[in-house]
Amino acid sequence: MYRYVLKRLVLLIPVLLGVSFLVYFILDLAPGDAVDVLAPDDATQEDRERMREELGLNRPLVIRYLDYMSDLVRGDMGESYLSGQPVWDSFIEKAPNTLLLGFASLVVSVGLSLPLGIYSANRHGTWKDNVSMVLALLGLSIPNFWLGLLLMLLFALRLGWLPSGGADGFASLILPAITIGTGMMATLTRTTRSSMLDVIRQDYLRTARAKGVSERVVIRKHALKNALIPIITIIGTQLGGILGGAVLTESVFSWPGVGRLIVDSLNSRDTPMVTGAIIMTTMFFSVVLLLVDLLYAFVDPRIKAQYATKKGGKSNDNKQKQKASA
Amino acid sequence: MADTILEVKNLTKYFKTPKGMLHAVDGVSFSIERGKTLGIVGESGCGKSTTGRCVLRLIEPTSGEVLFEGNDIAKYSAAQMRKMRSELQIIFQDPFSSLDPRKTVSQTIAEPMLVHKTVPKDQIRSRVHELMETVGLADRLINSYPHELDGGRRQRIGVARALAVNPKFIVCDEPVSALDVSIQAQILNLLKDLQKRFGLTYIFITHDLSVVNHFSDDIAVMYLGQLVEKASAEELFAKPSHPYTEALLSAIPVPEVGGPRRERILLKGEITSPVNLPNECRFAKRCIYASEECLKGNPPLREIAPNHFVACCKAEQFYQKNS
Numbered sequence: 001m002y003r004y005v006l007k008r009l010v011l012l013i014p015v016l017l018g019v020s021f022l023v024y025f026i027l028d029l030a031p032g033d034a035v036d037v038l039a040p041d042d043a044t045q046e047d048r049e050r051m052r053e054e055l056g057l058n059r060p061l062v063i064r065y066l067d068y069m070s071d072l073v074r075g076d077m078g079e080s081y082l083s084g085q086p087v088w089d090s091f092i093e094k095a096p097n098t099l100l101l102g103f104a105s106l107v108v109s110v111g112l113s114l115p116l117g118i119y120s121a122n123r124h125g126t127w128k129d130n131v132s133m134v135l136a137l138l139g140l141s142i143p144n145f146w147l148g149l150l151l152m153l154l155f156a157l158r159l160g161w162l163p164s165g166g167a168d169g170f171a172s173l174i175l176p177a178i179t180i181g182t183g184m185m186a187t188l189t190r191t192t193r194s195s196m197l198d199v200i201r202q203d204y205l206r207t208a209r210a211k212g213v214s215e216r217v218v219i220r221k222h223a224l225k226n227a228l229i230p231i232i233t234i235i236g237t238q239l240g241g242i243l244g245g246a247v248l249t250e251s252v253f254s255w256p257g258v259g260r261l262i263v264d265s266l267n268s269r270d271t272p273m274v275t276g277a278i279i280m281t282t283m284f285f286s287v288v289l290l291l292v293d294l295l296y297a298f299v300d301p302r303i304k305a306q307y308a309t310k311k312g313g314k315s316n317d318n319k320q321k322q323k324a325s326a
Numbered sequence: 327m328a329d330t331i332l333e334v335k336n337l338t339k340y341f342k343t344p345k346g347m348l349h350a351v352d353g354v355s356f357s358i359e360r361g362k363t364l365g366i367v368g369e370s371g372c373g374k375s376t377t378g379r380c381v382l383r384l385i386e387p388t389s390g391e392v393l394f395e396g397n398d399i400a401k402y403s404a405a406q407m408r409k410m411r412s413e414l415q416i417i418f419q420d421p422f423s424s425l426d427p428r429k430t431v432s433q434t435i436a437e438p439m440l441v442h443k444t445v446p447k448d449q450i451r452s453r454v455h456e457l458m459e460t461v462g463l464a465d466r467l468i469n470s471y472p473h474e475l476d477g478g479r480r481q482r483i484g485v486a487r488a489l490a491v492n493p494k495f496i497v498c499d500e501p502v503s504a505l506d507v508s509i510q511a512q513i514l515n516l517l518k519d520l521q522k523r524f525g526l527t528y529i530f531i532t533h534d535l536s537v538v539n540h541f542s543d544d545i546a547v548m549y550l551g552q553l554v555e556k557a558s559a560e561e562l563f564a565k566p567s568h569p570y571t572e573a574l575l576s577a578i579p580v581p582e583v584g585g586p587r588r589e590r591i592l593l594k595g596e597i598t599s600p601v602n603l604p605n606e607c608r609f610a611k612r613c614i615y616a617s618e619e620c621l622k623g624n625p626p627l628r629e630i631a632p633n634h635f636v637a638c639c640k641a642e643q644f645y646q647k648n649s
Contacts, residue, residue: 203424204424206384206418207484210384212410212438212491213408301471302471
């Protein structure tokens with residue numbers, strides 16, 4: 001199992017290389033640079049050239065990139081063109097906010113979609129099932145930022161119950177969390193439903209009923225636990241996506257998180273800031289996915305048994321043969 | 327009077343389908359004495375498994391009575407029925423899909439005891455060991471998962487699980503049809519031993535006639551959701567009085583070179599669709615003896631000799647011919 005984790009971490013290196021180069025390259029392709037944003041309107045052409053030289057922007061792209069990477073591997077993410085602050089500091093300052101929002105959205109999403117998905121699967125084919133699937137489809141089709149704006153209009157402007165933006169206290173967390181949560185909920189509800197449907201048709205549920213196990217326990221202990229793997233996969237992907245994916249919602253609610261940091265830095269062509277933030281996001285995403293893969297072992301004893309024999313080496317083959325024949 | 331443990335009266339199960347009502351089980355009645363085995367045979371789709379499951383209410387019957395020790399369990403509430411499950415158990419056909427893949431052998435066997443609280447918690451472990459020994463599972467397998475075991479062992483788990491709550495009555499729903507022949511015999515012998523040891527009553531559902539003869543006291547033959555013949559095993563094999571039974575028996579392979587063989591009767595045509603059945607003998611379309619008379623209504627099951635029931639208007643003729 002340790003070897004597996006190590007392998008996955010090593011695989012992260014080419015991913016990060018690719019991501020950083022892509023971001024660097026694409027930002028360079030975009031018209032204009034940081035100097036256009038930084039320089040006062042009345043700056044002369046020479047002033048601008050001097051600024052470019054100070055920031056090192058006059059060098060070729062590849063040199064700049066290699067320079068950036070050589071700093072990066074030594075743990076230096078560079079400084080923001082705009083504020084001169086170290087990228088790491090800015091990122092760390094915003095990250096907790098995004099994590100908080102991500103976690104809150106996850107609570108909303110899981111709290112709604114698991115019960116709804118299970119309910120739907122239990123009433124497969126009835127109008128109740130159809131209604132919840134239409135709801136899920138709506139959640140999936142409504143653009144997040146638009147839903148955010150509508151929620152803001154209703155709860156902040158009309159009713160005045162909740163703040164329309166910023167990040168002070170629990171109240172300001174509610175609207176953005178609902179906005180992101182409902183978007184996530186849609187996929188998760190559908191996954192829960194189809195995964196549960198798969199399991200509900202299995203013979204061993206009938207066995208459990210024949211044992212005299214109550215319906216509630218049949219669903220919770222036998223069905224849900226077996227249906228959990230695809231559900232966890234989706235949750236993992238979504239959680240990983242939140243850190244970078246909440247860009248729009250964070251902007252709408254002026255939530256001081258990583259998503260907004262990236263948008264703002266993009267607008268000011270702040271290449272080190274954008275690259276740094278995206279690299280960190282990518283790393284976070286990959287680590288979450290790795291954790292999810294490790295979580296499988298705890299959810300499914302069969303996978304755990306596989307990990308256990310992997311250490312033994314040879315017995316692994318037998319295990320897999322058995323699995324294939326089963 | 328004989329000690330009847332289970333009596334089924336007019337059991338019916340219809341399924342709604344887009345084309346109409348599917349008559350899976352259509353007015354089936356039978357009774358079983360304590361400690362005996364009733365074999366139910368018939369081809370695929372004749373409703374034999376549905377009958378077995380309706381008796382245990384794993385499928386809700388459309389109508390009919392299921393008297394277990396005199397009480398109509400078909401009218402029990404879900405909660406009452408759950409309590410009854412410690413007395414009525416079932417062994418399923420497919421030992422590969424009927425075990426929860428996430429549960430170890432001991433968890434699977436222990437669950438019914440935890441649910442019904444028949445055994446104090448601290449004794450469950452030793453009871454699991456005892457049951458595993460009873461069904462011939464090695465102790466070392468106690469923490470194995472089903473996917474690590476072969477079909478025979480899995481079916482032994484299924485048997486141990488059914489026995490865990492000391493049931494009086496077990497429906498064996500094709501318990502060996504998914505297994506290799508060599509293992510079939512082992513499981514059958516195990517079931518027979520257990521019956522002797524614990525005084526169990528079985529309904530034994532199968533499509534394998536050589537198995538059912540070996541195993542049952544009485545045999546009921548089903549066709550398209552109805553019983554067409556029911557008699558003691560010897561009587562049924564000696565004097566089959568329904569053309570369908572006759573055809574089934576003629577299909578049993580004789581494991582002897584040049585041994586005596588029944589004349590092979592090949593059934594023609596497809597089985598009639600169980601949806602929206604016409605009012606005529608259900609077997610008439612495939613019956614080589616069918617005549618005008620057979621299309622004038624579905625013949626009821628009637629007793630043509632002591633404890634020998636047949637649903638065919640010409641039953642007496644066949645009975646005479648074969649005796």
